[in-house]
Amino acid sequence: MLAPDQAPVPRAMIEITRVAKTYRTKDGDVPSLRPIDLSIADGEFVVVVGPSGCGKTTLLRMIAGLMAPSEGRIRVGDRVVMKPHSDVGIVFQSALLLPWRTVLANVMMPVEVKRLPRAEYLPRAEALLSMAGLAGFESKHPWQLSGGMQQRVAICRALVHDPKILLMDEPFGALDAMTRERMNAELQRIQLETKKTAFLITHSIPEAVFLADRIVVLSERPGSIAAIYEVPIPRPRKLDVLGSPEFVRLTQTIRAHFKALID
Amino acid sequence: MRGLQMIVGAPWLKPLIFLVLLIVLWDFTIRIFHIPPYQVPAPVDVMVTLWQEWPRLLSEAVPTTIATVYGFLLSAAFGIPVAMLIASSRTVESYVYPLLVFSQSIPKVAIAPLFVVWFGFGMLPKVLAAFLLGFFPVVVSAVQGFKSVEPELLDLARSMEASRLQIFRMVSLPYAMPAIFSGLKVSITLAVVGAVVGEFVGSNSGIGYVLQRSIGNFELPTMFAALVVLAMIGVILFWILDLIERLVIPWHASQRQDLLVAA
Numbered sequence: 001m002l003a004p005d006q007a008p009v010p011r012a013m014i015e016i017t018r019v020a021k022t023y024r025t026k027d028g029d030v031p032s033l034r035p036i037d038l039s040i041a042d043g044e045f046v047v048v049v050g051p052s053g054c055g056k057t058t059l060l061r062m063i064a065g066l067m068a069p070s071e072g073r074i075r076v077g078d079r080v081v082m083k084p085h086s087d088v089g090i091v092f093q094s095a096l097l098l099p100w101r102t103v104l105a106n107v108m109m110p111v112e113v114k115r116l117p118r119a120e121y122l123p124r125a126e127a128l129l130s131m132a133g134l135a136g137f138e139s140k141h142p143w144q145l146s147g148g149m150q151q152r153v154a155i156c157r158a159l160v161h162d163p164k165i166l167l168m169d170e171p172f173g174a175l176d177a178m179t180r181e182r183m184n185a186e187l188q189r190i191q192l193e194t195k196k197t198a199f200l201i202t203h204s205i206p207e208a209v210f211l212a213d214r215i216v217v218l219s220e221r222p223g224s225i226a227a228i229y230e231v232p233i234p235r236p237r238k239l240d241v242l243g244s245p246e247f248v249r250l251t252q253t254i255r256a257h258f259k260a261l262i263d
Numbered sequence: 264m265r266g267l268q269m270i271v272g273a274p275w276l277k278p279l280i281f282l283v284l285l286i287v288l289w290d291f292t293i294r295i296f297h298i299p300p301y302q303v304p305a306p307v308d309v310m311v312t313l314w315q316e317w318p319r320l321l322s323e324a325v326p327t328t329i330a331t332v333y334g335f336l337l338s339a340a341f342g343i344p345v346a347m348l349i350a351s352s353r354t355v356e357s358y359v360y361p362l363l364v365f366s367q368s369i370p371k372v373a374i375a376p377l378f379v380v381w382f383g384f385g386m387l388p389k390v391l392a393a394f395l396l397g398f399f400p401v402v403v404s405a406v407q408g409f410k411s412v413e414p415e416l417l418d419l420a421r422s423m424e425a426s427r428l429q430i431f432r433m434v435s436l437p438y439a440m441p442a443i444f445s446g447l448k449v450s451i452t453l454a455v456v457g458a459v460v461g462e463f464v465g466s467n468s469g470i471g472y473v474l475q476r477s478i479g480n481f482e483l484p485t486m487f488a489a490l491v492v493l494a495m496i497g498v499i500l501f502w503i504l505d506l507i508e509r510l511v512i513p514w515h516a517s518q519r520q521d522l523l524v525a526a
Contacts, residue, residue, distance in 0.1 A: 065422070084423070088422065090418075090422045096413065098434070113425045113433070
């Protein structure tokens with residue numbers, strides 16, 4: 001809700017200003033990320049691609065408030081990020097579900113931690129699970145699910161407290177290629193339905209092009225923004241677009257960045 | 264027919280068959296090599312003694328069991344918190360852990376007489392001896408359990424704005440439970456040894472006392488019968504602990520088979 005005197009110009013959901021990160025180790029300082037600027041709009045799907053060790057994960061952890069930038073600042077919504085905050089939900093490469101909890105109890109974990117009213121969020125958790133195609137699995141334990149299902153539970157858990165932003169660090173990296181494509185389609189659908197701002201890190205260029213509104217290409221360590229590409233393919237995208245000329249052209253353009261790195 | 268199959272397939276049948284085999288072998292060895300009964304008694308003599316002396320052995324088993332259980336409970340009550348401190352603080356670990364490991368190279372059996380000097384011929388020195396033997400495995404296993412929590416899982420909890428206490432209660436403690444239980448299982452068998460050692464050096468009751476006196480009088484069948492009772496104490500306590508483990512961590516991989524069958 002906007003107050004009447006506020007300008008209707010939409011502010012960015014995530015505003016990254018001159019953010020850099022240097023790790024201090026015994027052997028001296030290791031620069032991980034050179035100063036970068038990036039602004040992500042509300043409801044936008046931004047995908048970051050880049051070589052290993054280019055500071056992608058560092059960037060995500062700083063947005064989540066798990067790590068402080070060495071320079072610059074990150075604003076999420078109206079607040080400068082200083083520590084972990086409720087505006088994000090995170091999905092990591094492994095589902096990280098707690099084996100002693102049922103699927104539903106895993107999804108409800110953030111609600112318990114944040115001491116939110118259970119009665120209010122329980123229907124939400126159930127609705128999220130059924131949206132992710134997991135209706136009927138609520139009382140199962142994580143080890144009874146396949147890898148793809150586990151990762152969908154992790155996405156539901158990240159969304160249960162209704163954060164504004166969904167942060168994902170190579171969420172489908174551990175899945176086989178076919179499951180991965182299906183999960184991409186699922187994730188797109190979930191993001192369109194929930195209208196969350198999404199920030200996803202991946203090594204897979206096709207995954208990036210399929211999912212993103214905008215792709216940020218990072219250079220190798222210390223990372224900086226090498227290029228930003230808009231993906232003009234209209235939504236909802238079907239898996240068929242993977243073969244379209246537009247799709248192929250864009251993946252090749254992005255791949256060229258990494259080819260230059262190898263040569 | 265099904266009943267017969269159940270008996271044939273029962274997990275206790277194979278060790279039982281093996282045990283009977285060993286006893287038969289024992290009997291044959293004595294007969295073939297003409298081993299005199301004051302060196303090794305015949306199995307039948309041991310069984311007869313066990314039968315005749317049963318009420319007295321049972322009443323002597325009570326103080327041994329009590330000392331074992333108290334010593335074990337002390338090991339758990341001190342071992343788990345000490346492990347928590349060691350796992351949660353590098354400083355504590357660097358001060359305490361090396362000393363703890365060093366202390367293990369002192370033969371505890373040699374310290375037991377000291378307890379008699381300090382605390383007399385009561386229950387206390389026995390309990391302390393049991394505690395001294397049972398303490399270390401609990402600490403080592405629990406430290407390992409607390410430290411094996413995936414760092415990403417801790418990040419996930421932190422990103423939910425979980426407090427240190429919440430992280431401990433909802434993630435670290437349940438995560439460490441299987442390791443803690445494996446430590447407790449080693450601890451309870453060692454606590455039996457500790458209690459008996461305590462009874463060797465200064466007591467006028469308990470199985471340890473019966474063992475010492477019967478060997479002094481060359482009553483070998485009594486001594487062997489006491490050993491059988493001692494083994495039974497160990498097995499029963501271990502079995503009870505195993506049962507508790509099944510109730511506390513039914514989700515753990517080692518227990519899942521049963522759970523799936525039951526489901």
